[in-house]
Amino acid sequence: MNHTNTQDEAQKQAKPLTPKVKELIANTKSVILATVDAEGTPNSSYAPFVEENNTFYILVSFMAKHTKNLSEGRKTSVMFIEDESATKQIYARERLTIEATTSQVERDSETWNSVVGKLKEAHGKVVDVIAEMKDFILIGLHPVKGSYVNGFGSAYFVDENLEIMEHRNDVNHQSK
Template identity: 85%
Template structure:
């Protein structure tokens, strides 16, 4: 098998199917959040989440810096990443990064009730306590676009439905 055929075969075998993206999301109980404040200062944090449809929801406190950034609708990135203890290669951890728009869900709305119920089912009774605290708000994170990586040379564009669009990198890593 020549180099071109071998590379094509490797790419074919490496290409993930859409359910792999969904499996990574399902295996993850919290998301890493990257936000920016009004001055453009970045902040990274995390929050437990639930997914309903393609929308992710986080119940977050204004005691955390990221909450104001999320509530103000500033640029947000969300990352799901394979647990370090489960990865075969630390440089090639499976990960999904999504650019997302944000909106605050009003308390006492049907959406609030539905999401808080699912948060409680997923994360336990602590949600009963924190959802009643005045500094906690519910934020919807609506995916816009993203990327999914599951190994070296295996990076893909992802759409707002969290589906694989196409291979992200037609140029392989370059040697020195």
């Protein structure tokens, strides 16, 4: 009996619980953003966020490249990742990467007021100041699909509700 194959099969069958995904999000204050401009030039950045009804909201300035990219509805990827200082293995940090669509929230709408209030609660009074600046807009990031990794060989597809679907690959890492 090949002990390695048995372990590999057991790992593929043992899905992590969706609450583990939600816990990673709850323990993260900002989201890493990957956007592209009209010419396809990539841009990476970050923004503090809050979640409401399975949408991640960020308050961002048009002075940042990513804001124009987000406001024009181009392809977007967001990542939540375990703090480097808390990880046991830097190569296997827990992370959730999501493909997302975007929408701009109308200033002073019910959603704007609710979300800006939650941002202030989560990130402090600075939100009052930046929410009044006209170059700041509120963007909703709506998950489409993604992947969750919580260790070597432990990668899973997630759906738009961030529910674990299945193991991400059937191919193990190869040695030389």
